[in-house]
Amino acid sequence: MAFLLQILVSGILVGSIYGIAALGFTIVFNATRVINFANGEFLMVGGLATAMLAISGVGWMPTVVAVGAAIVATSLLGAAMQVLALNYSRSRDLHMLVMLTIGITLMLRGLASLVFGRDVLFVSDFGLFPSLVVGQVFIPAQGVWIVVALVLVSLGLWALFKHTMVGKAMQAASLEPRAASLCGIEPRRMALLSFVIAGAIGGLAGALMAPIAPPFYENGVMLGLKGFAAAIAGGLGNPMGAVIGGLLIGLIESASAGYGASGFKDAISFLLLVAILIVRPAGLIGKLEVKRV
Amino acid sequence: MARFMLTSQARDAVGLLALAVVLLVVDLTITGHFHRNLALQAIIFAIAAVGLTLLLGFAGQVSLGQNAFVAIGAYALGNMVQKVGLHPLPALAVSTLLPAIVGYAVSRPILRLSGHYLALATLALGASAYIFASQWTSVTGGLDPGIVDLPKLALVPGLERDQLFTLAALCLLAVMGFSLLLVHSPVGRALQAICTSETVAAGAGIRVDRTKAAIFALAAAFAGLSGGLYALFMRSFNATSFSILLSIELLMMVIVGSLSTIWGALVGALLVVLLPHMLEHFEAAKLFIYGAIMTLVVMFMPNGLASTLFAGVNRLLRGDRAR
Numbered sequence: 233m234a235f236l237l238q239i240l241v242s243g244i245l246v247g248s249i250y251g252i253a254a255l256g257f258t259i260v261f262n263a264t265r266v267i268n269f270a271n272g273e274f275l276m277v278g279g280l281a282t283a284m285l286a287i288s289g290v291g292w293m294p295t296v297v298a299v300g301a302a303i304v305a306t307s308l309l310g311a312a313m314q315v316l317a318l319n320y321s322r323s324r325d326l327h328m329l330v331m332l333t334i335g336i337t338l339m340l341r342g343l344a345s346l347v348f349g350r351d352v353l354f355v356s357d358f359g360l361f362p363s364l365v366v367g368q369v370f371i372p373a374q375g376v377w378i379v380v381a382l383v384l385v386s387l388g389l390w391a392l393f394k395h396t397m398v399g400k401a402m403q404a405a406s407l408e409p410r411a412a413s414l415c416g417i418e419p420r421r422m423a424l425l426s427f428v429i430a431g432a433i434g435g436l437a438g439a440l441m442a443p444i445a446p447p448f449y450e451n452g453v454m455l456g457l458k459g460f461a462a463a464i465a466g467g468l469g470n471p472m473g474a475v476i477g478g479l480l481i482g483l484i485e486s487a488s489a490g491y492g493a494s495g496f497k498d499a500i501s502f503l504l505l506v507a508i509l510i511v512r513p514a515g516l517i518g519k520l521e522v523k524r525v
Numbered sequence: 526m527a528r529f530m531l532t533s534q535a536r537d538a539v540g541l542l543a544l545a546v547v548l549l550v551v552d553l554t555i556t557g558h559f560h561r562n563l564a565l566q567a568i569i570f571a572i573a574a575v576g577l578t579l580l581l582g583f584a585g586q587v588s589l590g591q592n593a594f595v596a597i598g599a600y601a602l603g604n605m606v607q608k609v610g611l612h613p614l615p616a617l618a619v620s621t622l623l624p625a626i627v628g629y630a631v632s633r634p635i636l637r638l639s640g641h642y643l644a645l646a647t648l649a650l651g652a653s654a655y656i657f658a659s660q661w662t663s664v665t666g667g668l669d670p671g672i673v674d675l676p677k678l679a680l681v682p683g684l685e686r687d688q689l690f691t692l693a694a695l696c697l698l699a700v701m702g703f704s705l706l707l708v709h710s711p712v713g714r715a716l717q718a719i720c721t722s723e724t725v726a727a728g729a730g731i732r733v734d735r736t737k738a739a740i741f742a743l744a745a746a747f748a749g750l751s752g753g754l755y756a757l758f759m760r761s762f763n764a765t766s767f768s769i770l771l772s773i774e775l776l777m778m779v780i781v782g783s784l785s786t787i788w789g790a791l792v793g794a795l796l797v798v799l800l801p802h803m804l805e806h807f808e809a810a811k812l813f814i815y816g817a818i819m820t821l822v823v824m825f826m827p828n829g830l831a832s833t834l835f836a837g838v839n840r841l842l843r844g845d846r847a848r
Contacts, residue, residue, distance in 0.1 A: 317820060321823070321824050321827070325827065327587070328780075331776070331780045332820065334776065335819040335824075336816070338820075339817050339820050342817075343813050457652060461648075461649070464641060464645045468641060495659075499656040502652050509646055510638070
């Protein structure tokens with residue numbers, strides 16, 4: 233029983249990270265219909281920046297400052313992506329824009345290896361919460377931070393899209409850019425906003441996971457894949473779906489690792505995901521879009 | 526102007542001939558190991574990229590999992606040669622056929638998905654393939670050692686010169702020829718109809734599911750052939766060669782080359798293989814510059830480098846400058 237609980241706990245932890253990563257995809261998708269493959273790089277940069285600043289940081293509350301700086305950096309990165317690259321793309325075709333984000337992914341990896349070096353960096357726990365042992369189940373302190381962040385960020389996004397004009401304007405801008413601009417919504421500004429928020433969320437997630445998964449410039453690809461998978465599994469565009477998708481993938485992974493197939497855990501979660509998609513082609517809680525020809 | 530108006534079939538035939546001549550000249554004149562290997566790599570990747578061009582550019586079905594089929598091809602060759610003791614040529618046939626069969630079997634359920642969902646499903650395929658390549662050690666040798674010490678290809682015994690280049694060049698010509706024929710055939714037009722709208726294609730009497738599955742299997746077969754040749758080229762390799770990054774590189778070749786013509790795959794493969802070597806002097810910044818060039822090409826030449834080049838050449842031939 234303790235073993236099962238431990239698997240659940242670590243599954244929720246890992247799943248929360250995937251969930252936060254998936255939220256970045258969701259928000260950019262909602263505002264632009266673009267799948268931003270560079271989203272995983274936001275986490276990578278966030279983690280590395282935190283590590284870099286926390287190691288060399290001096291004075292009061294270095295961790296808080298480091299995390300804040302990392303979030304600012306990734307937000308700027310997101311803004312730069314939209315303003316410098318996607319805005320200037322000759323093709324407005326969605327597929328090409330997605331390809332563009334893949335190109336940017338490669339570029340960011342290169343940039344990170346230049347700025348932060350090619351070493352794995354280490355960060356100590358954020359502290360504040362103690363590590364708990366309940367019964368025989370170990371709950372790491374950093375895990376509390378991650379779960380709290382996931383809850384806050386996803387509630388925030390849910391409120392943004394459901395209850396604020398800005399959130400609705402973002403969705404309108406992506407669904408029908410022309411009609412939206414007739415209503416006084418500037419689609420480009422909405423796209424910029426979404427990239428900044430996605431960058432900030434990515435930076436936060438990267439910083440939070442840095443103590444348990446040491447940041448490295450090549451980490452972005454796998455985080456991107458997992459986040460994308462989580463966003464799709466839950467039903468693309470739905471923040472709650474992204475969180476559920478992330479938790480699901482985390483739980484599957486930790487269960488398959490716990491019950492003797494640790495080498496294959498990624499394969500198992502991916503293949504199960506495909507099975508889910510084949511049965512429910514629009515994700516777990518998504519609705520199929522009907523397209524007129 | 527009229528002198529240069531060839532039908533697209535005739536133009537492709539001339540192009541194929543020119544390609545054969547270029548490959549022959551390269552084979553005969555370039556003797557240095559380094560440059561020969563680069564050219565060979567470009568040829569090997571081009572074969573897989575041609576398949577992906579058919580799938581993505583013509584049928585409009587994205588695949589981020591081509592690395593799976595390259596891996597199956599490479600490991601099939603390794604195992605056939607080392608464990609079964611097959612001659613490399615029939616082994617190469619196995620590395621083409623096996624991925625085709627796997628591709629067909631996988632494609633039936635997967636191709637029910639479309640757009641981003643298809644991208645994810647193929648991505649899952651590619652990511653899982655890498656995991657199997659690194660974990661299923663009895664077949665693949667895993668990460669260390671992998672498959673080691675395949676024999677050097679010697680089709681004509683006693684002949685000193687490197688024969689793999691010739692074999693790969695012939696494979697590329699065959700793949701190109703077949704693909705060009707396919708594009709100009711009713712199947713090619715059916716693919717483009719599917720790309721535009723599956724509903725309309727079905728309405729016009731095209732068997733959408735079957736055609737899509739067939740082209741997926743064909744792209745898998747080309748990727749497998751490419752993998753088999755890769756195995757013969759490397760002779761020792763491990764799972765790291767087949768990570769999802771390989772799929773992304775193949776995708777880059779197609780995008781940077783061209784989505785609308787098979788020839789783009791050649792340009793793309795050449796660029797993706799050569800670029801990292803041209804950037805050798807930049808050491809630390811290599812990865813960044815590589816990414817930046819890819820990004821700029823996608824930004825400013827959305828039709829691909831090849832299409833932009835061809836259009837430029839056409840304009841020059843016709844003598845009317847871009848106004």
